[in-house]
Amino acid sequence: MSAVLECTGLHAGYTEAAVVREVSLSVNAGEVLALLGPNGAGKTTTLLALSGMLRCSKGTVTVGGVALGDGKSRRAARAGIVLVPDDRALFKTLTVTENLKLAAKDRKRGDEVLDLFPRLKERLKVNAGNLSGGEQQMLAIGRALVQNPKVLLVDELSMGLAPVIVQDLLPIIRRVADELDTAVVLVEQHVSLALQMADHAVVLAHGSEVLSGSAQELLDQPERIEAAYLGGHKAA
Template sequence: MTIVLECAGVEAGYSKGRPCVRGFDLSLTEGEVLCLLGPNGAGKTTLLMTLAGLLPGLGGSVSIAGARVAHGRARAASRAGLVLVPDDRALFNGLTVKENLELARCRSGPTVTEIIEYFPRLGERTKVAAGMLSGGEQQMLAIGRALMQKPKILLIDELSMGLAPVIVESLLPVIRRVADDRGTAVILVEQHVRLALEIGDTAIILAHGRDVLRGSAADLAADPGRIERAYLGAVDAEARS
């Protein structure tokens, strides 16, 4: 499988010398769904914002499709194929669903019709302003807008923020389908651990800014006690070896 994202020793945070995330390594392949899990304050959002270039990295390196991307260069990361769906969704609330999608489309990206195939509900709401949508519909639009940019790597921060579990259960399989259909690699930050692991290939748990557990999603789902210990910050030496 082709590696699309490589991280080596990434340090992430908000002030020099005080990283929130320390020594993060990763190789992510085409079509892989990685569940990035951990308690609140573990550094998950900080890490995603750093990978997307929205925060200046404090150390280490990030490469997209084999090309190193300088820290703090959001435009360069986007051009290289990395797109972030932030936890606040960042929609243009005064624009319609269709306008939000069309505004994001790159030259070779999917059409609005192709995006609506993933999210049929949006097809019924194309003329509705984004600010008038339900929370679930806004999340569909945020993900759809990101897909219009034809990302190699899709980062989704807190997909379930403010959503009922039944909505999350309907959205997560779409992420799996996107990865399978388009070869898009996905890093998914999600608090619904069981639901995330059901559609993921691999998982990493952060605690106190460190990678304390990683492995296949299926293996971790089968051992919830191990996950609980990792959430408490107990380093699993075997998993990190």
């Protein structure tokens, strides 16, 4: 099976100095890749580079085998990459319905989103700014999904949310991959929860990949995760 999203030897940053270096990853349709690592490891920078919002100084990003241009967010969006940023970027003065309609490409996908997030059905006329943190995250993911992404990038799903809310949201990400055949790259600080629903994982430290493997393999060997987080070196 060929990867929907693939990046090889990725270097990216905000100045001439690269924040992430030699990052390589691939995700197939229907798979979830957990992108893990301590604060400052380069996870958000990697997602920004994958989505075309940040220029790659080196390396390639491809969707369906077609290379994307450096720093070309519109081209990445047309190729099917959609990013849910860590601040959610909702239109706070617009209702749930209006936020979804602005992004929707077809009504059928909107219905599928409301099936995934039945809570939003009860809040359709509520302004996004008046939603709870969990509801806002549901809406941010829903707004991404109505764009029919081939690749869904989710940055810090659990930002500002109680663990019990995260436990409810992560299985929905799994359903997105399974039922919509979407490739998902998920940045998440709740490591064990992320690994329980992901297929594969990559751990970054100091801007470089220090560990990768199947999610189950890493879940079964927590000492390797700990070494990657604390040591920042290649975990054996």
